[in-house]
Amino acid sequence: MILQILLSGIATGCIYGLVALSFVLVYKATEAVSFMQGELLMVGAFAAVALTAAAGWPVWLAVAVAVVGMALAGALVERLALRRAMGQPHLTAVLLTFGLGLMLRGGVTTVPAATHSAHQLPLPGLMGQVEVGTLTVSLAHLGVIAATVLSCAALAAFFRFSRAGLALRACSENPRIAAMMGVSTSGMHTLAWALGAALAALAGILMAPVTFVHPAMGVVALKAFPAAVIGGMHSLSGALAGGVFIGVAEALAGRYLPEGANHVTAYVLMLVALLCFPRGLFAGRAT
């Protein structure tokens, strides 16, 4: 029983963690507080659903195209709009991303097919359950965890071994010195938004087998803020760990605390983290 709760908590937490990762990636590189990650997630999931259900593409191809497409869209939006918010107070980026998010959500809502029925993304191999001893494990949960681990490993490798990853890290640490070393900081901002949008879309697609795909599914991204804060706002691995932490805490609260407590668990944890661990729960060493 407890194992099952933990497992589903970890799976939900992986989704939170991926969204938080996309948020922190963008925040570190561009200082922009994004309120549109939830909408990017929703559009990514809808893109995959539309490509499989309406265009009849194979699921894996549709997923790959949706993620790459969202990366391109993120880069495009950065070039066209978000660039203008650079160097302004937080309010500018907050309002700009919120407005863009409203446009995305409104745009999807205007499509009758999107609102009239609930959609599911039939990811093969992720439907149904398996019995492990006395434990009933949902394959969707296992799939989410596996996909998160794989994509984070890929991201870590990108940051560690590729030139672009190194440049992006340098740019997040100190944009001035990075620019002096020949890194195109504006290019890095575009790259950060592209990666952020792709990660959010991936989270949306992974959510699809667990919940349904609908225009309001972006609210899940609100949980990315607590995850990012618990992770210290500046740490990618911290954001992921914060997400998993919140997912597990919510699952436990849903089981052992009175009804409704699990809805506020994440935000209470965020307040506690701000009060007691302002540098994040996992801030081991000073940076």
Next chain:
Amino acid sequence: MRSALTLIGLVVLTVLALGLDYGLGQLAFVATWAVAGLGLVIILGQSGQISLGHGAFLAVGAYLQAGWVAMGGPALLGLAVALAGGALLGALASLPGRRLGGLAFGMSTLAVALIVEEALVRFGGLTGGASGLSVPPMTVAGWAVVDPLHQFAVSAAVLALALIACRRLLNSRLGRAWRAVRDDEGAASASGVDAGHAKLLAFAVGGALGALAGALYAHWLGYLSPEQFGLHLSFELLMLVFVGGASRLMGAVWGAVVIVALPQAIALLRDTLPDGVANMAGLELVAFGLVLVAVVLWRPAGLVR
């Protein structure tokens, strides 16, 4: 003086364009939003911090006022109760962000707003839960404020008092402390300004003004439900301040005009579209988002400097 004349002109124009009752009703909302906007002007423009959950303060004011009136308390005293409740919540919401400042305030107010929204749904016995709560009209000395003219008069009076109070605050030691913290927190602290205290008071004043506006709003609307006070409201208030200008108090009034007029304009625009073009709820979101994005892209640093 010029802004007072422009305001009077605006009132006359609104009443002429929209008719007496409807026009005055809308102006009552403008004045109410302006009171809430004043609170954000103090937090954003004066002390340089950010509140991402200002809707929570309006919610607390509205529900406190509704509860107070339902218990038979006099409405005007209820405004004071709402004011105190908002100040307390504002101070509490700012506590977690105090050590970090800046974005941490945004995060802590956001968390408080989401918790308040959930609490309003959860404690349905007191708040009517998700199905809502109806609020009786305001009575002042045995005289019910139901007429739009009277509603406008009450809101305008409250707004005028709030403006005077804020002006006095800005010219006081506290106001100077806010601006010093906004411009350079380190230098302010070095000059003997207690920055943490100044920021706490900014959120207390901002929360109090938000709750005051919420209390009036509860009476004008006559019906409360938790989703009115969600994230969307907080962002509308931020947009209000961005459009009107955070650097001066009158910015809240001009921003409030835009925020009340915008949904009306969008509704007018929608009526010109032929039926069944697309899902209307979605189009309204797109239009609102489009205006917001256009305004921010046009003047990323705020409309008024």
